[in-house]
Amino acid sequence: MTSVAPKHRRKSVAVHIGSVTVGGDAPVVVQSMTNTDTADALRTAIQVAELARAGSEMVRITVNTEEAAAAVPEIRERVEAMGLDVPLIGDFHFNGHKLLTKHPACAEALAKYRINPGNVGRGKKRDEQFAQMIEFACRYDKPVRIGVNWGSLDQDLLARLLDENAQQSQPKALEEITHDALLESALSSARRAEELGLEHDRIILSCKLSGVQDLIRAYRDLAALCDYPLHLGLTEAGMGTKGIVASTAALSVLLDEGIGDTIRISLTPEPGGQRTQEVLVGQEILQSLGMRSFTPRVIACPGCGRTSSDYFQHLASEIQEFLVAQMPVWRATHPGVEDMSVAVMGCVVNGPGESRNANIGISLPGSGETPVAPVYVDGEKTVTLKGDTIAAEFKALVKQYVQE
Numbered sequence: 122m123t124s125v126a127p128k129h130r131r132k133s134v135a136v137h138i139g140s141v142t143v144g145g146d147a148p149v150v151v152q153s154m155t156n157t158d159t160a161d162a163l164r165t166a167i168q169v170a171e172l173a174r175a176g177s178e179m180v181r182i183t184v185n186t187e188e189a190a191a192a193v194p195e196i197r198e199r200v201e202a203m204g205l206d207v208p209l210i211g212d213f214h215f216n217g218h219k220l221l222t223k224h225p226a227c228a229e230a231l232a233k234y235r236i237n238p239g240n241v242g243r244g245k246k247r248d249e250q251f252a253q254m255i256e257f258a259c260r261y262d263k264p265v266r267i268g269v270n271w272g273s274l275d276q277d278l279l280a281r282l283l284d285e286n287a288q289q290s291q292p293k294a295l296e297e298i299t300h301d302a303l304l305e306s307a308l309s310s311a312r313r314a315e316e317l318g319l320e321h322d323r324i325i326l327s328c329k330l331s332g333v334q335d336l337i338r339a340y341r342d343l344a345a346l347c348d349y350p351l352h353l354g355l356t357e358a359g360m361g362t363k364g365i366v367a368s369t370a371a372l373s374v375l376l377d378e379g380i381g382d383t384i385r386i387s388l389t390p391e392p393g394g395q396r397t398q399e400v401l402v403g404q405e406i407l408q409s410l411g412m413r414s415f416t417p418r419v420i421a422c423p424g425c426g427r428t429s430s431d432y433f434q435h436l437a438s439e440i441q442e443f444l445v446a447q448m449p450v451w452r453a454t455h456p457g458v459e460d461m462s463v464a465v466m467g468c469v470v471n472g473p474g475e476s477r478n479a480n481i482g483i484s485l486p487g488s489g490e491t492p493v494a495p496v497y498v499d500g501e502k503t504v505t506l507k508g509d510t511i512a513a514e515f516k517a518l519v520k521q522y523v524q525e
C-alpha cells in the first residue's frame with residue numbers, strides 16, 4: 122500500500138498494535154468500530170470482517186458487559202479463521218477494570234485497550250480503577266488509547282479547574298476551561314499510566330469534540346505538548362453528508378499539518394446503510410490529501426448540458442463500485458493497483474484529454490455526437506465501444522488492464 126509522508130509530519134513515537142504500527146514513520150492508519158452487540162460473537166465477527174475487508178486496519182469493539190467480554194476470544198478466533206489479521210481494540214467504560222479481572226482471555230485476545238479517563242469512576246475509585254486497567258495493559262503487554270471525549274469529560278478535573286479559575290482576577294470563559302480540561306485529562310492520565318509502569322511507546326492519545334474548530338484547536342495544542350501518537354476523530358459527527366463533510370473538514374486541516382497517526386470517521390449510518398462507509402470516507406480523506414492510496418482513482422466529470430443522458434454518471438458510479446469491490450483481492454494479488462487512475466468522461470470536450478491522462482479511460486458521447494465511446498489505455502486509443510454493453514465491456518477492459 123502506497124504512502125506519502127506529509128511535508129511536515131509531527132514526530133511521534135511508534136506504537137505497535139498487533140501487526141499494525143501507529144505513529145513514527147508509519148502511514149496514517151484507518152480504523153473503525155462495530156455497532157453489533159459484542160455478546161453476539163458471530164454477528165460481531167462478521168462485521169469485523171466486513172470492516173477489515175473494506176480496508177479498516179484496526180477494528181474497535183464495545184466491551185461493556187460480562188457477556189461481551191466473554192465473547193471477545195471467540196470473535197478473535199472467528200475473524201482469524203476467516204484469514205484476517207486485524208487487531209481488535211476493546212472499548213471500555215465504567216466497568217473495564219472488572220471485566221478485565223474476570224475475563225483474562227478477553228484481556229489477552231484484545232490488541233489494545235481504549236480507556237476513557239472520564240468514565241473510570243469518581244474520586245479515589247477513579248484512581249484505583251484507572252490503575253487496575255493500566256496494570257492489565259502492563260501484564261498482557263497491550264498498548265492503550267487514552268481517549269478523552271468532551272461528552273464524558275472527567276468531572277472531578279473539570280470541577281477543580283473551574284474552582285481554580287474562579288479564584289483568578291480575570292477568569293477564563295467556560296469553553297477555555299473545557300479545552301484546558303480535555304488536554305489536562307489526556308496528558309495527566311498518560312503521565313499517570315507511565316508512573317504505573319506502562320511504557321511511553323504503549324500509549325496513544327485522543328481528545329474528541331463534536332465542533333470542527335474546537336477539535337482542530339484541541340489537537341493542535343495536544344500535538345505541541347507531547348509525542349504520543351494521536352488518534353483523530355470528530356465525535357458524534359452525525360449522519361450522511363453533514364457527518365462526512367464535518368469530519369473531512371476537521372481531519373483534513375490537521376492531517377495536512379502533519380497531525381494525526383490514526384483516524385476514525387464516526388458516522389451515524391443511515392437506516393439500512395453500510396457500516397463500511399466510515400472506512401471508505403477515511404480512506405478517501407487520506408487519498409485526497411495525497412497521503413495514501415487505497416483504491417484506483419476514478420476521474421469523472423460532473424456532467425452538464427452537453428451530456429446526452431445521465432448514463433455516464435451511472436457508468437462512473439458502477440466503475441467506482443466495481444473497483445471498490447475488487448480491491449480486497451487486487452490489493453493482495455496486484456500490489457500498486459491502488460495507484461492507477463480510471464477516467465469516465467461525459468463528452469468530447471474534456472473526455473479524450475482526461476482519458477489519455479488516466480491509465481485507462483473512456484470518453485462517452487455527448488448529445489449530438491456520434492454514439493461511440495473511445496477507450497484509451499496508457500494514453501493511446503485502443504478500441505471504440507458502442508451499444509448497450511459499453512459498461513460491461515469497459516469493466517472487462519479495466520480488469521484486463523489490472524491483470525496485465
Ligand code: SF4
Pocket residue numbers: 422423424425426427428466467468469470471472487
Ligand atoms: Fe460537460 Fe463534457 Fe465537461 Fe463532462 S466533459 S462536464 S459532459 S463539457
